[in-house]
Amino acid sequence: MSAPAATLSHRPPRRALKELIITEAKCAWRIPVALALGVLVPVIILVILGSAGGLQKTIPGSNPPVTYMTNIVPVLIGMVLVMIALISLPTVLVNQREHAFLRRLSTTPVAPRWLLAAQVVVNFVLAVVAMILIVAGATLFYHVSAPAQLGGFVLSALLATAALFAIGLFIAAVAANPAVSAVLGTLLFYALMFFAGLYVPRQSMSVTTRHISDFTPLGAGVHAMLSSIQGSFPPAQPLLVMAAWAVVFGLAAVKLFRWE
Amino acid sequence: MRELDINEDWQLKGDAMAPAVHTPESREVTSRSLAHPAIGVSGLRKSYGSTLAVKDVSFEVEDGEIFGILGPNGAGKTTTVECISGLRKPDGGTISVLGLDPQRDRAALRERVGVQLQEGTLRWQLTVAETVHLFASFYPQPAYTEELIEVLGLGPKRNTYYRRLSGGQKQRLSIALALVGNPQIAILDELTTGLDPQARRETWRLIESVRDRGITILLVTHFMDEAERLCNRVAVIDSGRVVALGTPVGLAEREGGGNHMCFRPSRPFDDRVLTGLAGVDRVEHEGPRMAVSGTGELVNAVVHALNAVGVEALEVQLDSATLEDAFLRLVQPSSKGREEVTTP
Numbered sequence: 033m034s035a036p037a038a039t040l041s042h043r044p045p046r047r048a049l050k051e052l053i054i055t056e057a058k059c060a061w062r063i064p065v066a067l068a069l070g071v072l073v074p075v076i077i078l079v080i081l082g083s084a085g086g087l088q089k090t091i092p093g094s095n096p097p098v099t100y101m102t103n104i105v106p107v108l109i110g111m112v113l114v115m116i117a118l119i120s121l122p123t124v125l126v127n128q129r130e131h132a133f134l135r136r137l138s139t140t141p142v143a144p145r146w147l148l149a150a151q152v153v154v155n156f157v158l159a160v161v162a163m164i165l166i167v168a169g170a171t172l173f174y175h176v177s178a179p180a181q182l183g184g185f186v187l188s189a190l191l192a193t194a195a196l197f198a199i200g201l202f203i204a205a206v207a208a209n210p211a212v213s214a215v216l217g218t219l220l221f222y223a224l225m226f227f228a229g230l231y232v233p234r235q236s237m238s239v240t241t242r243h244i245s246d247f248t249p250l251g252a253g254v255h256a257m258l259s260s261i262q263g264s265f266p267p268a269q270p271l272l273v274m275a276a277w278a279v280v281f282g283l284a285a286v287k288l289f290r291w292e
Numbered sequence: 293m294r295e296l297d298i299n300e301d302w303q304l305k306g307d308a309m310a311p312a313v314h315t316p317e318s319r320e321v322t323s324r325s326l327a328h329p330a331i332g333v334s335g336l337r338k339s340y341g342s343t344l345a346v347k348d349v350s351f352e353v354e355d356g357e358i359f360g361i362l363g364p365n366g367a368g369k370t371t372t373v374e375c376i377s378g379l380r381k382p383d384g385g386t387i388s389v390l391g392l393d394p395q396r397d398r399a400a401l402r403e404r405v406g407v408q409l410q411e412g413t414l415r416w417q418l419t420v421a422e423t424v425h426l427f428a429s430f431y432p433q434p435a436y437t438e439e440l441i442e443v444l445g446l447g448p449k450r451n452t453y454y455r456r457l458s459g460g461q462k463q464r465l466s467i468a469l470a471l472v473g474n475p476q477i478a479i480l481d482e483l484t485t486g487l488d489p490q491a492r493r494e495t496w497r498l499i500e501s502v503r504d505r506g507i508t509i510l511l512v513t514h515f516m517d518e519a520e521r522l523c524n525r526v527a528v529i530d531s532g533r534v535v536a537l538g539t540p541v542g543l544a545e546r547e548g549g550g551n552h553m554c555f556r557p558s559r560p561f562d563d564r565v566l567t568g569l570a571g572v573d574r575v576e577h578e579g580p581r582m583a584v585s586g587t588g589e590l591v592n593a594v595v596h597a598l599n600a601v602g603v604e605a606l607e608v609q610l611d612s613a614t615l616e617d618a619f620l621r622l623v624q625p626s627s628k629g630r631e632e633v634t635t636p
Contacts, residue, residue: 041401042399042400042402044430044431045429045430045431045432046431047429048430050429051425051426051429052426052429053420055418055426058417058418058422059415059417059418060332061416063417128415131412132409132411132412132413132414133412133413133415135379135409135412135415135416136409136412138379139378139402139405139407139409139474140402140427140430140431141399141402141403141430141431141432141473162482179603186569191559200577243537
């Protein structure tokens with residue numbers, strides 16, 4: 033979309049963005065895909081795993097030692113991000129493009145990228161809520177220590193969020209229709225969650241697999257968040273890996289996004 | 293019956309649609325638009341890849357009129373209005389809307405031109421009132437949303453979700469959104485396609501009342517009755533070109549093959565009595581009856597000429613060309629219809 037020759041007097045009113053965000057929030061509440069998949073499912077899994085017991089054992093070979101339960105916290109945060117950023121967000125955006133709603137917006141003073149911004153804001157808020165629920169729930173009820181390096185933890189979580197939202201927007205940019213976006217999202221769910229350690233903890237992966245995991249957005253994310261929970265500021269590598277995913281896919285999404 | 297109330301409503305509480313007129317900025321625009329036609333299109337050309345969708349389209353829309361763009365499917369109607377709305381960049385030609393360039397002055401234009409698109413749905417999860425309210429927030433000087441909803445007859449449906457609206461209600465909501473920014477021009481594409489006859493008539497009344505508020509309307513349609521009923525002037529577009537331009541009545545008369553008169557003469561007479569008349573194109577015998585085709589005040593001229601030679605015209609039948617006749621002749625130049633028009 034080429035930039036309109038907007039002068040200051042022809043900017044859309046500032047209340048437009050506020051109204052768009054409120055509207056998108058209402059839609060997210062009325063058809064609660066993001067809420068169900070991104071908030072409820074991970075929280076329920078946390079409750080089930082936490083209540084089952086047996087996960088308070090230390091993962092063999094982990095250094096510093098970490099329990100299965102502690103390890104699952106950043107993995108579930110990764111799940112929140114995949115559900116919200118890679119499944120819910122692109123589905124809604126591709127749908128709006130499919131139904132020419134983005135095009136309808138571009139006949140008004142509001143550019144369709146404002147809807148994209150509103151979608152990102154609403155989904156970001158949902159992701160933050162889900163992450164807080166998981167960390168607080170695990171800490172309060174399931175013997176996981178609160179992140180000792182809170183600053184490092186927040187930074188890691190935000191970088192993981194940025195990386196996943198960038199990939200989600202990239203899917204929305206290239207997916208021809210909602211079916212393609214759903215397939216891409218689902219495939220990425222299994223791939224990213226595998227490398228995040230949902231099925232086998234990263235500490236138990238073979239050296240090669242863990243090496244690959246280190247360069248995936250959620251492998252790096254779990255690594256960085258786990259370090260922060262255990263009290264040390266995350267090492268530079270996972271942070272840089274996540275930042276790189278965010279920048280590369282963010283730019284590609286901006287470059288490739290189709291509004292109609 | 294209710295529809296009449298709606299129109300009265302519109303007339304009575306009309307100020308809701310017009311606050312923008314009182315601002316200094318829009319006064320400037322109003323005075324500017326006196327110097328320009330509301331919309332001026334000249335030599336418009338647009339292709340998609342190797343397909344030339346619009347070859348050469350020129351017309352002017354005057355302030356306050358309903359201007360129709362007619363044409364068969366794929367003629368280039370929608371591409372033309374998309375270029376006018378600034379949604380597409382023309383390959384050639386010039387477009388001026390309220391004296392603005394749709395590409396260069398996009399932002400200014402969008403505040404003053406309301407668009408109803410042919411395709412597209414709104415958010416299914418939103419109610420009528422929420423949708424209108426949302427779109428109102430996009431404009432610097434929107435109409436009062438509650439009043440607009442009432443005026444469009446959507447009051448009883450204000451809290452109904454979009455997905456539960458009927459086709460006619462969705463269409464009226466779509467018109468409401470084209471008007472919510474208090475535009476000077478409304479562009480309406482395939483306004484009544486897919487509506488039942490009653491909903492179409494209601495929509496027509498609505499469009500007339502919008503015009504009566506002083507809003508210039510550019511209407512894209514492929515329904516002849518719609519154009520005849522609503523449009524002050526129409527342009528017929530075929531294969532990317534304007535093939536005719538004028539009032540619906542004028543086009544019907546000029547391009548539709550004129551008027552036809554059929555009668556039984558009280559006694560035989562020399563055809564030359566009629567073929568020599570101005571406005572008569574053709575005279576034919578159909579058994580005992582005669583058929584005369586021509587333009588203008590055909591009946592008067594024929595009856596007069598017959599009287600002069602002492603012949604009476606009995607069992608007279610009249611048939612005037614409609615816009616549809618004109619349209620069919622214009623967009624199918626190679627068909628048999630064309631040969632019939634040709635005067636000997």
